[in-house]
Amino acid sequence: MFKLLARNRHTVQRIGYSLITLVAVMTVLPIVGVIVFIIYQGGSAISLEFLTGFPYDGMRSGGILPAIVGTLYLTIGTAVFSVPLGIAAAIYLSEYATDNQWTRLIRLAIINLAGIPSVVYGLFGLGLFVLFLQFGTSILAASLTLSIMTLPVIISTAEESLRSVPQSFRTVSISLGATRWQTIRRIVLKEALPGILTGVILGLERAAGETAPILFTGAAFFLPRLPGSPFDATMALPYHLFVISTQVPEMPIQIQYGTALVLLAFVLTMNVIATVIRSRARAKRQW
Amino acid sequence: MEKSLNWREFIITRAIKASGYSAIVFVLLIFIFLLREGLPTLGEVEVSSLLSIRWYPIEDYFGVLPLVTGSLIVTLGAALIAVPFGIGTAVYISEIAPRWMREILKPLVELLGGLPSVVLGFLGILVVSPYLRVLLDLPTGLTAFTGSLLLGGIAVPTVVSVAEDALDAVPRAYREGAWALGATKWQTIWRVTLPAAKSGVLTAIMLGVGRAIGETMTVMMVTGNAPVLATKLGSLFSPVRTMTATIAAEMGEVANGSTHYHVLFFIGIVLFLISLIVNVIASSVVFRARKRAERILS
Numbered sequence: 001m002f003k004l005l006a007r008n009r010h011t012v013q014r015i016g017y018s019l020i021t022l023v024a025v026m027t028v029l030p031i032v033g034v035i036v037f038i039i040y041q042g043g044s045a046i047s048l049e050f051l052t053g054f055p056y057d058g059m060r061s062g063g064i065l066p067a068i069v070g071t072l073y074l075t076i077g078t079a080v081f082s083v084p085l086g087i088a089a090a091i092y093l094s095e096y097a098t099d100n101q102w103t104r105l106i107r108l109a110i111i112n113l114a115g116i117p118s119v120v121y122g123l124f125g126l127g128l129f130v131l132f133l134q135f136g137t138s139i140l141a142a143s144l145t146l147s148i149m150t151l152p153v154i155i156s157t158a159e160e161s162l163r164s165v166p167q168s169f170r171t172v173s174i175s176l177g178a179t180r181w182q183t184i185r186r187i188v189l190k191e192a193l194p195g196i197l198t199g200v201i202l203g204l205e206r207a208a209g210e211t212a213p214i215l216f217t218g219a220a221f222f223l224p225r226l227p228g229s230p231f232d233a234t235m236a237l238p239y240h241l242f243v244i245s246t247q248v249p250e251m252p253i254q255i256q257y258g259t260a261l262v263l264l265a266f267v268l269t270m271n272v273i274a275t276v277i278r279s280r281a282r283a284k285r286q287w
Numbered sequence: 288m289e290k291s292l293n294w295r296e297f298i299i300t301r302a303i304k305a306s307g308y309s310a311i312v313f314v315l316l317i318f319i320f321l322l323r324e325g326l327p328t329l330g331e332v333e334v335s336s337l338l339s340i341r342w343y344p345i346e347d348y349f350g351v352l353p354l355v356t357g358s359l360i361v362t363l364g365a366a367l368i369a370v371p372f373g374i375g376t377a378v379y380i381s382e383i384a385p386r387w388m389r390e391i392l393k394p395l396v397e398l399l400g401g402l403p404s405v406v407l408g409f410l411g412i413l414v415v416s417p418y419l420r421v422l423l424d425l426p427t428g429l430t431a432f433t434g435s436l437l438l439g440g441i442a443v444p445t446v447v448s449v450a451e452d453a454l455d456a457v458p459r460a461y462r463e464g465a466w467a468l469g470a471t472k473w474q475t476i477w478r479v480t481l482p483a484a485k486s487g488v489l490t491a492i493m494l495g496v497g498r499a500i501g502e503t504m505t506v507m508m509v510t511g512n513a514p515v516l517a518t519k520l521g522s523l524f525s526p527v528r529t530m531t532a533t534i535a536a537e538m539g540e541v542a543n544g545s546t547h548y549h550v551l552f553f554i555g556i557v558l559f560l561i562s563l564i565v566n567v568i569a570s571s572v573v574f575r576a577r578k579r580a581e582r583i584l585s
Binding site for chain 1: 295296299300302303304306307308309310311313314316317320321323324371372373375376378379380383384392394395396397398399401402403404405406407408409410412413414440443447471472473474494497498500501502503504508531534535538539543551552555558559562563565566567569570
């Protein structure tokens with residue numbers, strides 16, 4: 001009797017394990033599938049002309065250079081605003097803030113920023129940057145909108161990384177006569193750098209792939225030239241993919257997959273760099 | 288020398304403190320600007336008209352109910368997909384998978400979180416919806432269900448990472464206690480580990496649902512954009528339109544300051560408040576759970 005019961009329990013476990021494993025495989029396989037499929041379908045569209053040429057014939061021929069350059073500009077613009085602000089905020093939370101009501105409110109605000117729908121960021125950017133501050137539909141307005149959206153990712157990963165630096169490092173530095181800021185800059189920041197970098201790249205990766213926040217703040221349907229100043233609107237890879245897959249009739253499928261592949265490559269490269277930095281730092285860490 | 292150093296230190300410290308509070312400032316700014324552009328709606332459109340079932344802005348019909356039900360039905364479908372797959376994957380990664388498997392799975396799930404939603408929408412149009420149309424014998428493949436399927440995928444990484452954190456936080460002693468009493472690992476997962484991580488798992492579900500409600504590009508591309516009131520579960524297989532998609536699709540074409548413009552911002556306020564409520568509740572659950580865990584362990 002007991003033996004039977006015992007065997008049953010183990011059978012249940014075996015079935016359960018297989019089920020859960022199946023669920024995990026079914027979750028992960030489509031991710032791999034999507035990437036392989038787009039590489040397979042889009043690979044043949046990639047050529048030097050596609051990467052360095054301008055679109056013509058209503059975007060049905062030619063290259064996607066303005067969209068690639070636009071996404072680069074937007075990513076750099078986002079970094080300019082969000083990286084210093086995000087790291088400074090993380091330093092405050094990890095090194096200065098005490099656990100009081102205000103700090104809790106800051107944390108709640110960060111969580112909320114992370115949860116606000118991307119299209120609401122777009123509305124906000126339109127209301128504040130484009131109309132109220134009169135930046136117009138521009139790289140500047142779009143970058144500012146994206147950087148506020150990116151902020152929570154950067155703050156929370158950077159804070160976690162700063163906090164993982166052992167307290168004794170700070171104590172020793174201060175006892176050797178360094179000021180608080182010297183300690184933070186030369187010891188804590190230096191040790192936490194790989195973790196912070198990972199967070200920054202992951203945040204920027206998200207910004208580079210976003211469409212909704214730039215729809216009404218900086219994205220242009222079609223531009224025959226590259227943007228010349230931060231006050232120009234710009235084409236961008238994600239918006240371009242949206243446009244050619246929904247708004248342009250008789251769009252060659254080849255160009256659509258090619259554009260998707262370039263966007264995916266852009267984002268995946270950032271993701272892989274971030275993952276490599278993180279795992280290297282983990283392997284090297286001596287504390 | 289000494290003095291200039293002190294001055295620099297003073298200024299830098301001030302700047303860092305100011306940055307620390309920036310998140311609060313931004314949340315307030317976002318709310319203020321949404322209110323500024325969205326509140327005039329209440330003076331221009333009657334509340335009864337807002338709550339009607341007809342969304343046809345060209346003729347000044349601004350009934351938001353079809354959009355609300357559209358968002359709800361797509362999100363419900365997404366949750367039905369994301370919850371079992373997300374939590375199943377979290378359990379697998381945290382409790383069952385061997386170490387090397389974990390090292391492969393975690394970055395892959397993270398990668399899904401980083402995939403641009405417009406790429407998923409693009410594949411939804413070209414691959415998923417034609418396939419579903421044939422498979423389910425529908426007049427069009429661009430339906431709420433197509434949106435749910437893809438949104439489920441978008442919500443999964445959120446659910447997995449939060450639920451996995453929660454499972455990881457369950458003290459090892461709980462599991463060892465159960466094993467020592469003769470429970471199998473499977474029984475331990477279901478009767479000890481998951482119940483102990485209950486609040487964290489609930490948070491994971493809430494944040495996943497919050498992510499799904501706010502998603503824009505994918506749903507705009509694949510749900511067919513028909514502002515029709517979804518009244519029954521069958522609506523899952525017909526075209527709908529969500530609140531987010533309406534803003535994204537129409538904001539580019541309205542005149543600044545028009546009624547239509549104000550109504551779109553008003554929908555933005557609703558979305559903002561939904562995400563605010565979801566996140567406040569989710570974070571309070573986390574705080575409470577942490578306090579309880581501290582009490583038990585001390």
